[in-house]
Amino acid sequence: MPHKVITPPATMAVSLAAARTAARVNGTALxxxxxxxxxxxxxxxxxxxxxxxxxRTYQITLDRFCGDIEIPASPVVSIVNFxxxxxxxxxxxxxxxxxxxxxxxEPGFIVPAFGKAWPATGGDIESVKVDVICGYxxxxxxxxxxxxxxxxxxxxxxxxxxxxxxxxxxxxGLQALKVx
Numbered sequence: 534m535p536h537k538v539i540t541p542p543a544t545m546a547v548s549l550a551a552a553r554t555a556a557r558v559n560g561t562a563l564x565x566x567x568x569x570x571x572x573x574x575x576x577x578x579x580x581x582x583x584x585x586x587x588x589r590t591y592q593i594t595l596d597r598f599c600g601d602i603e604i605p606a607s608p609v610v611s612i613v614n615f616x617x618x619x620x621x622x623x624x625x626x627x628x629x630x631x632x633x634x635x636x637x638x639e640p641g642f643i644v645p646a647f648g649k650a651w652p653a654t655g656g657d658i659e660s661v662k663v664d665v666i667c668g669y670x671x672x673x674x675x676x677x678x679x680x681x682x683x684x685x686x687x688x689x690x691x692x693x694x695x696x697x698x699x700x701x702x703x704x705x706g707l708q709a710l711k712v713x
Contacts, residue, residue, distance in 0.1 A: 535594050536605040539664065542587035544672045546575040547684050555685040556692035567688065574687035578680055581704055583607060583640060583712030586676045588668030595661040598651030602643040606667040607712050609634060609641040614664035618655040627652070634665075639712040679706050 545552070545568065552567045553559075579586060585606040590613065593602060598617070612634060615627040631652075634643045643663065645651055654660035669675040683706055690699050 536591045537594075538589050539592045540590035540666075542585075542589045542668070544587055545571045546578075546586045546676050547571060547673055547681050551681070551685060552688050555688040557689075558692065570688050570691050571684055574684040575680075577687070578683050578707055579606070582680075582707050582710045584669075584710060585667040586669055586680055587673070588666055588671050590664055590666050593661075593663040593665065594659050596658050597654045597656065597660055602661075602663060604634065604641040604643065604665055604667065607636075607639040607641060608667065608669060609636045610666040610668060612643065612663060612665050614662070615643075616662050617652060618657060618660040620653050620655050622655045622657070625652070677710060679710060683707055 549564060549567065549571075552571050553564075556563070556567055556570070558567065575586060583606060585608075588610060591605050593605065595602070612629075612632075615629075615632065616624050617627060619625045631646050631649050632643055633646050634641055643665075669677070673681070683703055686700070686703050690697070690703075
């Protein structure tokens with residue numbers, strides 16, 4: 534499903550203080566660089582697991598309704614907007630009673646409610662837009678410990694003395710969180 538992030542995460546998956554400690558850095562001189570390292574490690578972990586660690590809003594865009602709509606990341610917090618273009622070309626908001634989202638399976642899916650069907654669209658591109666919030670919470674306090682451990686280990690490796698070997702096993706710590 535085509536999607537994009539329309540509201541990015543407001544914070545990092547680990548605190549800046551924890552990242553500084555992992556990097557063995559005193560002071561704030563390297564904070565911008567450390568934030569980039571945390572961001573890169575977090576992006577890598579999110580890609581590997583299929584999850585969003587800090588809440589963000591995705592917009593799913595479809596040309597028409599065609600079966601179940603897959604949500605781009607787990608866990609799902611809520612669907613905040615569901616709009617489609619009807620046969621007359623007018624935007625319509627889909628009534629929440631007309632659909633439900635399955636968060637038991639991962640990734641989650643949006644399906645028509647029992648006894649309902651998707652409405653007809655106008656046939657133009659981008660006729661269906663769904664805004665959905667995914668993530669564990671608004672800050673690092675709800676991020677799983679395995680994720681924090683991975684991100685901090687990657688930061689630690691980046692700031693290790695030259696010649697220090699990198700662990701080939703770090704991603705295996707995220708295996709239990711992986712969405713298939």
